[in-house]
Amino acid sequence: MGKRYKTSETTCQAISGALKQLMTQKPLERITVAEIMDTCGMRRQHFYYYFTDIYDLLRWTFEKEALELLQQQQGVSPWQNGFLHLFQYINQNRAVCLCALDSLGKESLKQMLEADPDARYADILEREIYNGTISGMQLDGTKFFYINQLEANPGMPTNAYGEEEYTPERIGWDDCACCPPNLARLMTSLGSYVWSSSEDTIYSHLFVGGTASFETAGGVKIALTSKYPWNGSVTYTVEPEQAGAEFTLAVRYPGWCHQMQVKVNGIPVSGAVKTDKGYWMIQRSWQPGDTVSCEMEMEPERVYAHPMVRADAGCVALRRGPIIYTFEGVDNGEDLQTLRIPREAKIEALPYQADLLEGIVALRVTGCRKKTAVNPALYAEDAAPEEMVILQAIPYYAWCNRGMTHMRVWMQE
DSSP: OHHHHHHHHHHHHHHHHHHHHHHTTSOGGGOOHHHHHHHTTOOGGGGGGTOSSHHHHHHHHHIIIIIHHHHHHTTTSOHHHHHHHHHHHHHHTHHHHHHHHHTOOHHHHHHHHHHSOOHHHHHHHHHIIIIIIGGGBOTTSSOBOSSOOSEEOTTSOOOTTSOTTOSSSOBOOOTTOOSHHHHHHHHHTHHHHHEEEOSSEEEEOSOOOEEEEEOGGGOEEEEEEEOTTTSOEEEEEEEESSTTEEEEEEEEOOTTOSOEEEEETTEEOSSOEEOTTSEEEEEEEEOTTEEEEEEEOOOOEEEOOOTTOGGGTTEEEEEETTEEEEEEHHHHOSOGGGEEOOTTOOEEEOOOBTTSTTSBOOEEEEEEEEOTTSOOSSSOSSOOOEEEEEEEEEEGGGTTSSSSOOEESSEEO
16 A cells, blocks of 8 residues: 555656646646646646546645645744745746736635625626536537637637637537536536625625525525516515514625616615725615615726737727627628728627527627728739728627637727
C-alpha cells in the first residue's frame, strides 16, 4: 500500500505540474483535461482516477503546495517566517495564482453574495447565466458548445484554440462529456444563487420565478412571479407563518436598470432605502398575502468594449435588460462584416414572439450595408457605397438554432 500511495502522489504532482504550466499560457476555463494529460504524457481517462475535475486538481495543488508551507512552519519559526514563505510561493507562482483568481466561477460569486451581499456580484451572475451558461446548449438540449464565441463564419478555419469542438455549430454528445452535465448541476443549485437570507433579512438576488422558504422571522414563504427577462415586471407574494413578522426584504436594483419603481400592496414604497450595495431594503411588519411589485425600465441600449480591446475597436453590441443580443445571417444575410449600426439609429424592441426560438423579444434597428458588387477590385480609392437596411437581432443564447449560419455580436458602428 505504501508504494501504491507514493506512485499516486507522484502522478498527482505530475498532473499538477502540467496544469500549472498551462495556466501560465491561457485562462483556466480554456484548459481542458485532454491538454493537461497530454502535457504530462498520460492518457486522458487516468485524470479521473485522482481528481473529479480541473477545479479539484487546482484545489489539491494549492493545498499541497501553499498550505503545506504554513504547516511546515508551525512550531519551528516565528509566524512571520511562515507568511514570508507563503508570499514567496505566491510570487514564484504569480502567473498561476493570477490565472486562478481571474477564473473564479459562479460558486465563488455565490460565496461573495452570502458573505457580503452586493448587487454587483448578482449582476455578474445574471449576465453569466442568461448569456454565458444557457448559450452552451441547443434549445432542444441535444447539442452543446464548448466555447462562447462572439462571431461565426461558416466555411472559414475555426481552430483558433487547437480544438476540433470550436465550430460554428454545436456538437453532439461527447465520449466523455464533462461540461454538459454541469448545466444540470447548475439547475439543481439555482435556488442558492437566486436567494439568500439571514436572521432578519431575505435577499432576492435574481428574478427567477418560483417559491422559496426561509427560517427568517419564524418562517416565511415568498413566491416570485414574472415574465422576466422579457419585461421588467416582478411580483413577490409574502406569506409569513406568523402575522406581523418583522424582517427586511432586500430586492436587487440591477446594474443595467436606469429606473426602478417599488410598491407594497400597490402603494409606492416611501420607507424603502436603496443601499450603496444596490438593494432596495423593505423593512416592515408583514402580513400573509402582502405583495411587493417592481417595475424596471427595460429599454434597448448600446454596449461598448474597453478601448484596449483591439478586436472590438469601433464596434458596438446591443443589450436589453440582462440579455445580450447578436445578429445572425438567417435574419440579415451573410457577410455581416459589411454591416454597421449608425450611432444615431434608434433600436426598437419588438413584441414578444412565442413562436420564434421558443419565445423571445427580438430587436430591430436600421443599419447600413456596404455594396460589395459595385467595385470588385480588392483595393479602391473610394469607399464602397452604402444602402439602408432593416436589421434584426436575437438573444445571443438562442443563436445557431436555425441551422449553421453567420453570427456576430460586435457590430461596426
